[in-house]
Amino acid sequence: MRLFAVRHSRAFEWFYTRFESALVALDPLFRRVGYGRLERPVAAVEKLTKGLLFDCRMCGQCVLSSTGMSCPMNCPKNLRNGPCGGVRAGGFCEVKPDMRCVWVLAWDGASRMRGGSRINDVQPPADRSLEGSSSWLRVAREKAARPDAPSDAPRSAIARAFPQARDHEPASAPLAPEPASATDRESRR
Numbered sequence: 001m002r003l004f005a006v007r008h009s010r011a012f013e014w015f016y017t018r019f020e021s022a023l024v025a026l027d028p029l030f031r032r033v034g035y036g037r038l039e040r041p042v043a044a045v046e047k048l049t050k051g052l053l054f055d056c057r058m059c060g061q062c063v064l065s066s067t068g069m070s071c072p073m074n075c076p077k078n079l080r081n082g083p084c085g086g087v088r089a090g091g092f093c094e095v096k097p098d099m100r101c102v103w104v105l106a107w108d109g110a111s112r113m114r115g116g117s118r119i120n121d122v123q124p125p126a127d128r129s130l131e132g133s134s135s136w137l138r139v140a141r142e143k144a145a146r147p148d149a150p151s152d153a154p155r156s157a158i159a160r161a162f163p164q165a166r167d168h169e170p171a172s173a174p175l176a177p178e179p180a181s182a183t184d185r186e187s188r189r
C-alpha cells in the first residue's frame with residue numbers, strides 16, 4: 001500500500017487538503033468535547049487508517065504532504081530530511097536491502113504533487129514525547145489557533161528555527177498547548 005500511496009500522491013494530496021480543512025473547521029467542536037478526551041479514539045482511527053495506507057508509525061508530527069506521501073519514519077534510521085549516503089543501486093535501502101529507500105519514493109511521490117517542492121523544506125527532528133498521539137488533532141489545534149504564544153521555550157525555538165516546515169506542516173513544530181493525553185506516552189499504552 002505504501003507504494004500505492006506514492007504512485008497516487010497527487011490524489012492523496014487533493015484529498016488531504018480537504019480533509020485538513022475539515023479538521024480545522026471542526027476545531028470549535030473539538031474544543032467543546034475536549035481535545036484530551038478525543039485523543040485516544042482519534043489516534044486509534046488515525047493509526048488504523050494511516051497504518052494501512054502509509055505504514056504510519058504514529059510519530060504524531062505528520063509530514064506526509066512534504067515527503068511525497070512516503071512516510072519518513074519507515075526509514076530504518078528515521079531520517080526526516082533526505083536519504084543517508086548508503087542508498088543501494090536501484091534505490092534500495094542500505095539497512096533493509098529488499099526495501100526501496102523511503103526517500104527515493106518520497107522524491108518520486110513529490111514529483112507528482114502540486115506542492116511537491118515542499119520536499120525541500122528542512123524538517124525539525126521528531127519529538128519522541130509525541131509518539132503515538134494524533135497528528136490530525138495536532139494539525140487542527142495548530143491551524144485553528146495559529147498560536148503565537150508558545151507553550152514553552154524549547155518549542156518556540158524549534159518553531160523559529162524551522163519556519164517553512166511549521167508553515168506547511170504545523171504538526172511538525174507545534175506551539176499550541178497540548179492536552180496531557182497527547183504528551184503522556186505512558187497513559188497511551
Ligand code: SF4
Pocket residue numbers: 050054055056057058059060061062063064071072073135
Ligand atoms: S510522518 Fe508520522 S504521522 Fe505521518 S505517516 Fe509517518 S509516522 Fe505517521
